[in-house]
Amino acid sequence: MRVWPLAAGSGLEPWHDHFQCLIEVTRTTEIFDPARKTFVPRAEQPALYLCTRQASAEELAQAIRGHWAIENQLHHVLDTALAEDACRIRRNPGVFAGLRHLALNLLRANGQTNISQALYRNALCLDLVLNYADVREQ
Template sequence: MSAWCWGTCSSRAKARTTRFLPCNGSSKNWTWPGAPSHWTRYICKKTVDQVTAAGAHVLCQLKANQPRLHDAMHKHAQQCPVADCAYDCDVGQRNRVEQRKVRVCALPPGSGVESWQDHFLTLIYVRRTTEVFDTATACFVPCAQAPAYYLSTLSSTKVTAREFARVVRKHWSIENSLPHVLDTTMAEDASRIRRNPGVFTCLRQLALNLLRGNGERNISQALYRNAFSLDKVLNYAGIWQK
């Protein structure tokens, strides 16, 4: 499974409204790169059991660290009929065009390789194709990415493919604006701090929240400007309590 999952909470007063929220039991806090597959499988099972017991729903990305389930879902995506599909295309930064095709398939009981995986009712198949403008040839060069698989405890009859696509896209916006910024701009991955690393993790989060709260969108440029002017940092809202 992937290191993230989404929970959904439905209001009884508004039965048709589904609100997607981050799941507190995300396996990101409990797994690490290269973790044994049986340990990752146990963590995912525990997370899914907790979410379903709370009456919520989960959507998670399936990756190759669960090879048996990944192969089973790959075969299922090739053989089973498509319940719904959606298409999206947008022009991103750096002269990049991205196309996303989303297909949704219903999962009958027993589609997984273990009994607890019967909680999943829907398979979401996402294929992305990116075209990047090449200045040397003055044309767009296509770059197809490997398909991504997502599993959800929500039925495909209740949520459309476009809604699933929106949630998957929303996850990547969080990934790009938080973990990616911490890993690259704030050099969290390169940190060699081994004693009380959580203290510096909190400091990075505090600094990032302070910059975001003061309207800074490009964190790299904000850090560069602040390095030349301490007064700019001290004038941020939230530094001094009035």
């Protein structure tokens, strides 16, 4: 990760002055090669970020990782365990999205870490669902 401070007036537009630094992140990723039956490194272009405040590389790295934590802990779970992307509801989809978020939040508030397994257990026994603690009581 590299961080470059940006001087005021370095952009072409007046709103460019809000940016304080440019961040370059180089990621190392591996993909599974079935022919070799092993993981091989994959070359990626560096990701560039603009930041509106000065910060150290460690602070900026934490902020970027925090963003991806949201993606991995929320959106990925909604897509895989709750099949949000496969949903074909076209009228008032926000209602069902809210219900999915409510279910996920209720499971997490009651200590469930593996959402897919928790959904399966709850589908088998309705008593488990009815015995969850009210989030407001905690």
